[in-house]
Amino acid sequence: MQTVSEIGERRLIAMFTEAATSTADDVVIGSGDDAAVFTATGPVVVSTDTAVSGRHFRFDWSSPEQIGARTVVQSAADIAAMGGRLTGVTVSLGCPPETPVDRLLEVNAGIVAQTHSYGARVLGGDLVSSPAMVITVTSMGVLDDVAPVTLAGARAGDVLAVSGPLGGAAGGLALLSAIDHGADPSLLDRHPSVVAGFRLPQPDPRQGPKAARVGATAMTDVSDGLVEELVTMSASSGVRLDVSSAAVPRATDLDEVGRDLGVDPVRWALAGGEDHVLLAAFSDAMPDGWTRIGTVSDGAGAYVDGEPVGSLRGWQSFSTT
Known part of the structure; x- marks a missing residue:
């Protein structure tokens, strides 16, 4: 079983990019370049969430696919809470060099599948070495002709x-x-x-x-x-x-x-x-x-x-x- 250090960052990123490749009308440039480019149809909503192995997830409790998908769910929920519709995510993934490549690919598969289930796209990200696995998902969405709903608007009588x-x-x-x-x-x-x-x-x-x-x-x-x-x-x-x-x-x-x-x-x-x-x-x-x-x-x-x-x-x- 190959590890991350054996296969190398560039090959692994290429595998991530291949898994995330799909078309969408609002994505001008997707995963694989220095940055993604997408067209927004209204005000853009952005939120970031991080999950750390041993603190937020455990591989003996959940499958790698579930762990990846869960990071998208928690970040996308913040977009929904503002009244927004998710359009894309970027993913920063840190892991030890000895991490099996298959495990990372399975985590990525969960991220991609959950993102696509929301009608959105994985637009790219980053891969780094870290002592434990850390997954950071930045979600982006748009407000389709609605005003953002904040925490501060509740009024007596509601x-x-x-x-x-x-x-x-x-x-x-x-x-x-x-x-x-x-x-x-x-x-x-x-x-x-x-x-x-x-x-x-x-x-x-x-x-x-x-x-x-x-x-x-x-x-x-x-x-x-x-x-x-x-x-x-x-x-x-x-x-x-x-x-x-x-x-x-x-x-x-x-x-x-x-x-x-x-x-x-x-x-x-x-x-x-x-x-x-x-x-x-x-x-x-x-x-x-x-x-x-x-x-x-x-x-x-x-x-x-x-x-x-x-x-x-x-x-x-x-x-x-």
């Missing part, structure tokens, strides 16, 4: 809603972690949908532009946990946000996983994160597929079932746990 179920990624992570610590491995077979929710979340990025078109006043994706996004939106908009935990839709089979692990699944739905569905405030009607979970009022802070979120918090990037 309602809060989410574009899909929550807690699947956190429940899947808890399940895999429990098996690491001696739980019955057959739990993976009993709860495949929850495990899949961690390995490769499946939010619908089309809900971002849909929400923008009907007049969403504020929006964000649920990457760090619902409570974290509520705290951020409350501070940005200068309002009080109230959510009913019973109204928050939960991922399929999440309650069963909670019973098996002795964990309240509501906690995963509120604080788990990485589902990448959208949280938005609406002053009027919301699109089909959204679920109302709360209200916006004068005041400050984020509340669940009438109580401040307090110590119930989501993902913290520089936490040591």
Whole structure:
């Protein structure tokens, strides 16, 4: 099995470029040159996300294709949260020299397949040596005749809603972690949908532009946990946000996983994160597929079932746990 150091950077980049080659009306120059060139049909939206091996993903928990695809999902969700439509991504990939080439090609295949599934294209990137695998995806999108939806627009009288179920990624992570610590491995077979929710979340990025078109006043994706996004939106908009935990839709089979692990699944739905569905405030009607979970009022802070979120918090990037 060849390694990255044996095959060399230029040959590997050529293999990446070949896998990413496809045509699109708005791509003038794609992957393979010094830089990509594309035509924008409106204001451009840009976001960058980084995933680090051992911190954000593990190859014994997910396939290389799932890991690559997941990095696109999390970056593309930020484009959707602004009301944008994804048009392209660039990828910076760092890895140790002894990394098997097949593993990198499989990661790249996941990146390309997920990007294409969104109707977008891989436009190029970078490849460097690093102590651990690091994948950085920069997503680019356009606003199709809609104004960008920010975190700061929620107003008293609005309602809060989410574009899909929550807690699947956190429940899947808890399940895999429990098996690491001696739980019955057959739990993976009993709860495949929850495990899949961690390995490769499946939010619908089309809900971002849909929400923008009907007049969403504020929006964000649920990457760090619902409570974290509520705290951020409350501070940005200068309002009080109230959510009913019973109204928050939960991922399929999440309650069963909670019973098996002795964990309240509501906690995963509120604080788990990485589902990448959208949280938005609406002053009027919301699109089909959204679920109302709360209200916006004068005041400050984020509340669940009438109580401040307090110590119930989501993902913290520089936490040591």
